[in-house]
Amino acid sequence: MLKGCLKCSEINKLLLSYIHFELNKKMMTRVAIHLRNCPNCMEKYTKIQKRKKDLKLKMRVIEKQLRMEREISQYLDNEATDDLIFNVEGMVLCDENYKKALIEGEEIKRILKNSYNKISELKNPKIAKKIIAKIRVKKFKLLKIKNYFIRLFEHSRHVIAKFG
Numbered sequence: 093m094l095k096g097c098l099k100c101s102e103i104n105k106l107l108l109s110y111i112h113f114e115l116n117k118k119m120m121t122r123v124a125i126h127l128r129n130c131p132n133c134m135e136k137y138t139k140i141q142k143r144k145k146d147l148k149l150k151m152r153v154i155e156k157q158l159r160m161e162r163e164i165s166q167y168l169d170n171e172a173t174d175d176l177i178f179n180v181e182g183m184v185l186c187d188e189n190y191k192k193a194l195i196e197g198e199e200i201k202r203i204l205k206n207s208y209n210k211i212s213e214l215k216n217p218k219i220a221k222k223i224i225a226k227i228r229v230k231k232f233k234l235l236k237i238k239n240y241f242i243r244l245f246e247h248s249r250h251v252i253a254k255f256g
């Protein structure tokens with residue numbers, strides 16, 4: 093290594109700040125020069141950059157999924173504004189996921205409504221109990237999927253906060 097050049101151990105400590113452009117101009121240049129000349133540190137740098145990119149991509153997918161769920165549920169519950177109705181109906185036409193989510197949402201809504209109507213008309217508490225148990229399973233499944241996405245989303249956000 094040339095005199096005045098940074099050591100690998102120093103680069104190790106500076107790498108995250110370098111990736112976040114948090115170093116001053118002179119240090120940015122010094123790190124860049126080291127990376128250009130050191131395959132080991134360059135590999136580390138590339139790995140972190142790749143992880144950062146992957147996480148951002150993953151987070152965008154999850155954000156999109158959560159937004160879709162929220163919009164569909166507002167749409168189905170008649171809580172949507174005119175703009176949102178226009179948006180959801182447009183998305184359903186061009187995005188298979190929206191279409192699927194809407195159909196599933198409508199189906200669940202229908203099941204819940206039918207079951208509710210049935211239960212309110214029922215005289216036999218045994219059958220009512222059975223139907224309620226069925227609804228619980230369906231609701232639980234939905235909740236599980238939603239919680240999974242929320243957990244994944246929180247996790248990604250946490251990691252991105254750490255790595256940028």
Ligand SMILES: [Zn+2]
Nearest residue numbers: 100103130133
């Ligand atoms: Zn190095």
